[in-house]
Amino acid sequence: MQVILIQDIDNLGAANELVNVKNGYARNYLIPGKFAVEANAANKKQLDERMKVQAKKEAAMLAEINKVITVLKESPIKIGAKTGTSGKIFGSVTSLQIARAIRDQKGYEIDRKRITLPDEVKELGTYKATIDFGNGNNTEVEFEVIGE
Structure with a gap:
């Protein structure tokens, strides 16, 4: 079963990552514990949107860091x-x-x-x-x- 991880899980993957796990592990532990959501079409679309927003934030942060570096030098x-x-x-x-x-x-x-x-x-x-x-x-x- 494919799931999208909501948070980092040791030996499994990082947050916002699409992983394959056994059905029982997903249904009995990951999904009820709010560690992951099922990877259906709607959740995959939300993941894509989150990744786009995160990429924009990282680009803005990198621009700010470069500005600070030039001022410090x-x-x-x-x-x-x-x-x-x-x-x-x-x-x-x-x-x-x-x-x-x-x-x-x-x-x-x-x-x-x-x-x-x-x-x-x-x-x-x-x-x-x-x-x-x-x-x-x-x-x-x-x-x-x-x-x-």
């Missing part, structure tokens, strides 16, 4: 830090400070968990951080640590 982000006499900063620069600097200087809200620093940043200078936007979209952003 225009100029380095400046992060102020308190320094000692030798040029070393007190503490280190964190992804939270970078996220706040991006919000303040570029106007985009980026979750600090998506920002990856290569090493600990404990001195003044220019560094690069990686921002992962998901779905394989990531970019390197340059930031400069300056003394306050």
Whole structure:
């Protein structure tokens, strides 16, 4: 029996996927548990419409991500830090400070968990951080640590 999965099922398939299963599995577990619907003509048509809408949303999201990437690459982000006499900063620069600097200087809200620093940043200078936007979209952003 062919069914359309409503949500991801381990070892079976992903949401909005058309799969073949045994009749009993579909009628006794998948359909009553609202994990899948029967793959009739009406449900296949709804699936096609959902896929078109999802494709449009993904295209719009990709365009927005590309816009953010171009803005982030225009100029380095400046992060102020308190320094000692030798040029070393007190503490280190964190992804939270970078996220706040991006919000303040570029106007985009980026979750600090998506920002990856290569090493600990404990001195003044220019560094690069990686921002992962998901779905394989990531970019390197340059930031400069300056003394306050």
